[in-house]
Amino acid sequence: xxxxxxxxxxGEWVDAQTETxxxxxxxxTCDVLAEVPESSAADVDKAVxxxxxxxxxxxxxxxxTRAQYMFRFKSLLEENFDDIARMxxxxxxxxxxxxxxxxxxxxxxxxxxxxxxxxxxNDGVExxxxxxxxxxxxxxxxxxxxxxxxxFPVMVPLWFLPTAIACGNTYIxxxxxxxxxxxxxxxxxxxxxxxxxxxxxxxxxxVDAAQAILKxxxxxxxxxxxxxxxxKIIYETxxxxxxxxxxxxxxxxxxxxxxxxxxxxxxxxxxxxxxGCAGQRCLAAAVALGVGDAxxxxxxxxxxxxxxxxxxxxxxxxxxxGTVISxxxxxRINSMIERAIEQGAELLLDGRNIQVxxxxxxxFIGPTILTNVTPEMEIAQEEVFGPVLALMQxxxxxxxxxxxxxxxxxxxxxxxxxxxxxARTFKYRVRAGNIGINIGVAAPSASFPFGGQKQSFFGDLxxxxxxxxxxxxxxxxxxxxxx
Ligand code: NAD
Numbered sequence: 001x002x003x004x005x006x007x008x009x010x011g012e013w014v015d016a017q018t019e020t021x022x023x024x025x026x027x028x029t030c031d032v033l034a035e036v037p038e039s040s041a042a043d044v045d046k047a048v049x050x051x052x053x054x055x056x057x058x059x060x061x062x063x064x065t066r067a068q069y070m071f072r073f074k075s076l077l078e079e080n081f082d083d084i085a086r087m088x089x090x091x092x093x094x095x096x097x098x099x100x101x102x103x104x105x106x107x108x109x110x111x112x113x114x115x116x117x118x119x120x121x122n123d124g125v126e127x128x129x130x131x132x133x134x135x136x137x138x139x140x141x142x143x144x145x146x147x148x149x150x151x152f153p154v155m156v157p158l159w160f161l162p163t164a165i166a167c168g169n170t171y172i173x174x175x176x177x178x179x180x181x182x183x184x185x186x187x188x189x190x191x192x193x194x195x196x197x198x199x200x201x202x203x204x205x206x207v208d209a210a211q212a213i214l215k216x217x218x219x220x221x222x223x224x225x226x227x228x229x230x231x232k233i234i235y236e237t238x239x240x241x242x243x244x245x246x247x248x249x250x251x252x253x254x255x256x257x258x259x260x261x262x263x264x265x266x267x268x269x270x271x272x273x274x275x276g277c278a279g280q281r282c283l284a285a286a287v288a289l290g291v292g293d294a295x296x297x298x299x300x301x302x303x304x305x306x307x308x309x310x311x312x313x314x315x316x317x318x319x320x321x322g323t324v325i326s327x328x329x330x331x332r333i334n335s336m337i338e339r340a341i342e343q344g345a346e347l348l349l350d351g352r353n354i355q356v357x358x359x360x361x362x363x364f365i366g367p368t369i370l371t372n373v374t375p376e377m378e379i380a381q382e383e384v385f386g387p388v389l390a391l392m393q394x395x396x397x398x399x400x401x402x403x404x405x406x407x408x409x410x411x412x413x414x415x416x417x418x419x420x421x422x423a424r425t426f427k428y429r430v431r432a433g434n435i436g437i438n439i440g441v442a443a444p445s446a447s448f449p450f451g452g453q454k455q456s457f458f459g460d461l462x463x464x465x466x467x468x469x470x471x472x473x474x475x476x477x478x479x480x481x482x483x
Contacts, residue, residue, distance in 0.1 A: 002023065002024075002032040002033065002034050002035045003034045003035070004021055004034070004035045004037065005024075005034050005035065005036050005037060005180055005181070005184060005204055006037075007037070007039060007043055007047070007201075007202060007203050007204055008184075008187045008190075008191070008200075008201055008202040009043075009046050009047045009050050009198075009201045009202075009203070010046075010047075010049075010050035010053075010054075010197045010198045010201070011050075011191070011195075011196075011197030011198065012197075014046075015037075016037035016038075016039040016040070016043050016203075016204065016205070017039070017040050017042045017043050018037050018038050018039060018040050018043070018205075020037070020038040021035035021036060021037050021038070022035065022036050022038065022177055022206075023035055023036075024036050024091055024177075024178070024179070024180060024181060025326075026090050026091065026093075027092070027093035027322075027323040027324065027325055027326060027362065027363045028093055028312075028313045028314065028322065028323050028359050028362040028363075028364075029313075029359060029361060029362065030361040030362070030363075033090060033091055033181055034180070034181050036177045036180045036204050036205075037204050037205060038177070038205050038206055038208060038209070039174075039203045039204050039205035039208070039209040040205075040208060040209070040212070041208065041209075041211075041212035043203050043205070043209065043212075044172070044203055044209055044212035044213055044216060045212070045216065047172045047201040047202075047203050048143060048172065048216050048218040048219060049218070050197065050198035050201055051143040051170035051171065051172055051198050051199070051201055051218075052142070052143055052170070052198075052218050053198055054170045054196050054197060054198030054199045055140075055142055055143065055169070055170050057196050058140075058165070058168060058169075058170055058195075058196055058199050059139070059140045059168040059169075061168070061196070063116060063117045063120065063166075063168070064117055066116065066165070066166050066168065067113070067114050067115075067116050067117055067166060069165075069166075069193055069195060070110055070113045070114040070116075070162055070166055071114055072193055073110055073162065073189065073190065073193055074107060074110045074111065074114070076189040076192060076193070077103070077106070077107050077110065077186070077189060078107070080185065080189060081100070081103060083185065084103055084154060084182055084185050084186065085099040085100045085102075085103050086099070086315065087181055087182040087185055088102060088103065088153060088154060088179075088182045089314035089315050089322070090181075090315070091153065091178075091179045091180075091181050091182060092150065092151070092153060092179050092182075092314075092322075092325065093278070093314060093322045093323030093324065093325060093363070094277045094278070094280075094314050094322045095314040095319050095320065095321065095322050096314055096315055096317060096319075097317075098276060098277050098314070098322070099314070102152050102154060102155045103154055103155070105155045105443070105446075106152075106154050106155040106157075106158035106159075107158070108445060108446040109155075109158045109159050109162055109163070109446045109464070110158060110162045111446065112162070112163065112446040112447055112464070112465075113162035113163045113165075113166040114166070116163070116166035116167060116469075119466070119469045120138045120167060120469060120473065121138075122135065122136040122137060122138050122475070123135070123136060124136060124478075128479070131481055131482075132479060132480065132481045133479075133480050133481075134477065134478070134479045134480075135477070135478050135480075136475050136476065136477050136478070137475065137476045137478060138167075138469070138473045138474070138475055138476075139168070139473060139474050139475075139476055140167050140168030140169045140472065140473060140474075141169055141220045141221060141472065141473065141474050142169060142170070142218075142219075142220040143169065143170050143171070143172065143218055143219050143220055144160070144164045144169050144170075144171055144172075144219070144220060144221045144222070144223070144472065145171070145172040145173070145174065145213045145219050145221075145222050145223075146160045146161065146171070146172075146173050146174065146222070146223045146224070146225075147174050147210045147213060147222065147223075147224045147225075147226070147234065148173065148174070148175055148176055148183075148224075148225055148226070149176050149225050149226040149227075150176040150178035150179045150325055151277065151280045151281060151282070151325070151385075152225075153175060153176060153179035153180070153182045153183055154182050154183060154186055156225045157173050157175065157183055157186070158186075159223070159225070159446075159450070159463045159464055159468075160223040160463060160468070161173060161200065163468045163469065163472055164223075164468075164472045165195075165199055165200060167469065167472040167473050169220075169472055170198060170199050170200070170201075171199065171200050171201065172201045172202070172203060172213065172219070173187075173200075173201070173202045173203075174202070174203050174204070174205060174209050174210055174213060175202070175204065177204065177205060177206045178325055178326065179325075180204050183202065184202070187200070187202050210234075211237070214234060214237040214238045214241060214243075215237065215241050216241075217241070217242075219243060220243060220244065221243050221244040221245065221246075221471065221472070222234065222238045222243055222244075222245045222246075222247075223245075223246050223247075223463060223471075224238075224245065224246070224247040224248065225247075225248045225282075225463070226248075226249070226250075227249060227250045227383070228249035228250040228383070228409070228455050228456065230249075231247040231248065231249030231250070231457075231458050232247075232249070232455075232458060234247045234458070235247040235458035235459060244459075244461075244471065245458070245459055246457075246458075246459040246460075246461055246462060246463055246471055247457070247458040247459055248282070248450065248452050248456070248457055248462075248463060249409075249411075249452070249455060249456050249457060249458065250282065250383045250385075250409065250411075250455070250456065251282045251283065251284070251286070251383060251409050251411030251412065251456050252286050252287065252380075252381065252382065252383055252407050252408075252409040252411075253273075253283060253284060253285055253286050253287075253409075253411055253412040253413060253414070253432075254285075254286070254287045254288075254289055254400075254403065254404045254407070254413050254414075255270055255273065255285045255287070255288045255289065255413070255414045255415070255416065255436075255440065256289045256291060256394075256397065256400040256401075256404070256413075256414070256415045256416070256417075256426065257270070257288060257289065257290050257291060257294045257295075257298045257415075257416045258291050258294060258397065258415065258416060258417040258418075258419065258422055259291060259292050259293055259294040260417055260418045260419050260422070261294065261416035261417050261418060261438075262416075262418060263294070263297050263298060263301060264301065265438075266298070266416035266438070267298060267301040267302050267305060268305070269416070269438070269439070269440040270285055270288055270298075270302060270389075270416070270440050271302065271305050271306060271309070272440055272441065273285035273414070273440025273441045274286075274288075274306075274367075274387070274389040274440075275306065275309060275320075275321050275367050275387045275389075276321075276441065277322075278321055278322055278323060278324050278365065278386065278387045279324075279384065279385060279386045279387040279388060279389075280324060280325065280385050280386065281441065282411055282412075282456075283411065283412045283434065283441045283442060283443055284385070284441075285389065285414070285440055285441075286383070286384060286388075286389070286390060287373065287380055287389075287390045287391075287392055287403075288302070288389060288390070288391050288392070289392050289393075289394050289400045289403060289404075290391060290392070290393050290394070291394055291395070291396060291397060291399075291400055292394075292395060292396065295391070295393040298391070299348070299369075299371060299391055302369060302389065302391070303348050303349055303369055306349055306367040306369055306389070307349055307367070309321050309366075309367050311351075311354055311356055311364055311366050311367075312356050312359065313356070313358075313359055313362070321366075321367065321387060322364075323362050323363045323364050324363055324364070324365055324386050324387075325363070326363060327363055329363070329385070329386065330363050330365055330386075332386075333365055333384055333385070333386035333388065334352050334365070336378065336379060336382070336384050336386075336388070337350075337352060337368060337370070337379075337388060339378055339379070340370050340373070340377060340378065340379035340390070341370075343377045343378065343379070344372065344374070344377070345370040345371065345372055345373045345377060345379060345390070346370065346371045346372050347368070347369075347370060348369040348370065348371045348391075349366075349367060349368055349369040350366075350368060351365045351366025351367050351368040351387060351388075352365060352366075352368070354366035365386055365387055365388075366387065367387050367389075368386075368387060368388045368389070369388075369389050369391060370388065370389070370390045370391065371391045372391075372393075373390040373391060373392045374392065375392070375403050375406060377390075380392065380403075381407065381408070383409070397422055397425060397426070401425070401426065401429050401430055404430050404431075404432065405429070405430065405431050407454070408454055408455045409432075409454055409455050409456045410431050410432045410433055410452065410453030410454035410455070410456050410457075411432060411433060411434060411451075411452050411453075411456035411457075412432055412433070412434040412435070412436065412441075412442045412451075413426075413430045413432040413434075413435060413436070413442075414435070414436030414437070414438075414439060414440055414442055415427075415435075415436070415437055415438075416438055417437075417438070423437045431453055431454065432451070432453060432456075433450075433451020433452040433453045433456065433457060433462075434450070434451040434452070435451075444464060444465070446464055446465070447464070447465055448464060448465045449461075449462035449463065449464050449465040449466070449467040449468075450462050450463045450464045450465075
């Protein structure tokens, strides 16, 4: 029988108050790694109580001490780097290199949080009026929570948790029920930090636990990362219950390839952007727009390179692309490919029937390329979240920008060019929150806010960077006169 996961509440591992457990499967082998509880509102309430009780002691813990916990947390993550990366592969299906990259990015967010004594500093002026000084203080707010997706099971919680607690708040994480085990390993390290009980808590589960978080009056703010329909629900429900919410949603990321681009280098980069993590990245390249005669050259190189990608089990170091997350995801992706063909796209490379020797039960889809895609097709508009790249030909940069800006999403967009004028026009006019110039995956580092516009983001303060300090604190103005 598979191990039943526990929640981490008030510094202890506790059983969830539920009879319902779901299997967590390795998508390459279909082995059951663990069983995850569908925690209830009562479990969430217990975590909120623990986090609320911890808040006063934690907020008055000196900020330098809070920062020191982050240094220790970082070194524990480094010491356990390989084990956590392996677990990310086992439960998510990505390659070991991608898992290492994910964890490295997560650790960068811990690095960022070590700077909290500088980041929380504020300013003031003497003699704003005669004998009166005015200053601002930045203070923690209370209990925050994160509701996170399957595709970056460790990095996404780490986008938020370290900064939130370093600012003096207390925290609850609800990982994706599809990939909860690697975050359990991280929580074991947090347990070793000997933080005051209740500063960090983890409640497993799905919709019920998330809904209880959204509605709980003891939670002040919510960070969400996931699909757009759920991001919208989270934003609407959370704000209706008086919380500050930052909700990062889904994406449809376009890449424009200009005739003056270095085609070999660009194609290599686009390959990584389209097929990295089997396309299950919110920054995945989904549609490549070949401008003018760049289209044929781009198509031919991509087809040749994509056909050579080695698909397999992520723990095999030579694997270049792993699985998709579940049989349901595979069925959804395949049906989107079929509808694209019905709508007039041509299948240049078909990954639907791929077999991986030794992993016959694995949930694999090979690299897939659709050509002759046009803007009105579903495949050009809706998120696939799988290893499917759509190719579209446009006449010029103006048309490329028009296609990109007509999308309801605005997560990321990239241009490949050797012309600075094209690059400037692109970054000036494209309505997307993360812009890549000769970069396929425009992933902001931890000290920059993770952009996102239109239906890719709901809220105003983004995750990461200085926005996160604003999100996790309140400013108070102090006006003082001493007679
Ligand atoms: P998802 O929206 O299905 O689930 C995300 C989280 O929401 C999970 O914890 C899930 O349990 C919870 N949830 C699901 N339905 C809910 C509901 N009705 N009410 C409350 N909570 C609910 O997303 P996923 O499939 O895990 O992740 C993939 C999606 O995440 C993609 O759309 C991808 O683009 C997006 N994503 C976005 C970013 C970004 O930064 N914008 C980053 C990573 C992933």
